[in-house]
Amino acid sequence: MASTTINLAVVSSGKPIRNLPKQLRVASNAHTNELYRSVAAASRLSIHRLRITQGRDRIPVSDSADLTVKEFGLEEKDTIHVKDLGPQISWRTVYIAEYLGPALIPVLFLFPLRPYLYMYNEIVDTMPEPNKRQQLLCALLTIHFIKREYESMFVHRFSNATMPARNIVKNTSYYWLMVSSMAYQAFRPGPTSATPTPISKTAMLCIGVALFVFGELANMNAHFVLRDLRRPGSSERGIPCGLGFGMVTCPHYLFEIVSWVGIYLVGGIRNWSILVFIVVGSVQMALWSKKRERRYRLEFGGRYKPKRFVMIPGVV
Incomplete structure (x- = not known):
C-alpha cells in the first residue's frame, strides 16, 4: 500500500514544552512509536517523558511498533496534544x-x-x-x-x-x-x-x-x-x-x-x-x-x- 505524508498540528498539553514544533509531518504508514520518536527528537525530551493524545477525543496514542498512524485514526490536519510527564x-x-x-x-x-x-x-x-x-x-x-x-x-x-x-x-x-x-x-x-x-x-x-x-x-x-x-x-x-x-x-x-x-x-x-x-x-x-x-x-x-x-x- 502506498504511503502518504500527513500534516499534524501539535499542541502542548499542560506546561509549555520548549522546542515543540507547531506542525509535524509523518508518513501515514509509520508506526506510532515513530511518531513518538519524531516528537522526542524535535522537543529534545526522552520518549518516556512524553504522552501524546489525539485531539478529537483525547485518546492516548500508544507507543507501538505494531500500530500505524493511519490504523490509529490520525488523518491530515488532525491535532495531537503532547504532555511532558516530567523526570522519569x-x-x-x-x-x-x-x-x-x-x-x-x-x-x-x-x-x-x-x-x-x-x-x-x-x-x-x-x-x-x-x-x-x-x-x-x-x-x-x-x-x-x-x-x-x-x-x-x-x-x-x-x-x-x-x-x-x-x-x-x-x-x-x-x-x-x-x-x-x-x-x-x-x-x-x-x-x-x-x-x-x-x-x-x-x-x-x-x-x-x-x-x-x-x-x-x-x-x-x-x-x-x-x-x-x-x-x-x-x-x-x-x-x-x-x-x-x-x-x-x-x-x-x-x-x-x-x-x-x-x-x-x-x-x-x-x-x-x-x-x-x-x-x-x-x-x-x-x-x-x-x-x-x-x-x-x-x-x-x-x-x-x-x-x-x-x-x-x-x-x-
Whole structure:
C-alpha cells in the first residue's frame, strides 16, 4: 500500500514544552512509536517523558511498533496534544529499590542493630539472644523480599517502561517503614517476644511455614504465567490460565496474601504491624484486581470468561 505524508498540528498539553514544533509531518504508514520518536527528537525530551493524545477525543496514542498512524485514526490536519510527564525512572529500578531495604532490614534489626534498638529499662544485664521464632521470622521475611528482588530483575515485564521519578520516594518509604515496624516489634527481646496463642507454638509455626512455602511458590508460578503471556518489549497480553486463574482474576495477589498470613502466624498473632501490612496491602491489591478484571473484559471480549471474584474466592 502506498504511503502518504500527513500534516499534524501539535499542541502542548499542560506546561509549555520548549522546542515543540507547531506542525509535524509523518508518513501515514509509520508506526506510532515513530511518531513518538519524531516528537522526542524535535522537543529534545526522552520518549518516556512524553504522552501524546489525539485531539478529537483525547485518546492516548500508544507507543507501538505494531500500530500505524493511519490504523490509529490520525488523518491530515488532525491535532495531537503532547504532555511532558516530567523526570522519569524505570519501573524495574523502583521495584529493586523498594524491596532492597526490606530484604536487609530484618537481618540488620535482629543482629547488628539489636543492642542499639532495644535499650530500655527491662534490659538490666546482657541482651538476650534472638529466640527461634524470631530467627525463623527473620528468615521468612528475608526470603520473601529476596524473591521479590529476583522477580523484579528477571521475571516481570512492564507495560510501561517508566514512572514519575518522585514515586521512588513514596514507594520505598512505604515498604521500608512498614518492614522496619514489623521487625522492631517482632524482634523485641524479653518476655514480649514470646506470644501466647490458643494452640501450641509448634503447631502455629508449622502452619505458618506451610502457608508461606505454598504462597511463595504459587505466587512465583503465577508471575511466570503472566510473564509468558507478554512478548518482550510489547504491552500486548494473552489470556492467563493455570493454577488459581480459573478461580480469580489475580491469583498472584491471593497467593501473596496466603504467604503473608503464614508470616503473621510465625510472627505471633499479637504482631499488629504485620496484620496492618496485610490489611492495607489486601485493600490495594483488591482495587488493582478489579481494575484488571475490567481491562480483561474490555480487551478480550467474548474470548474471556468473566470472573465473579477478582482476588479471594467468595470474598472479593
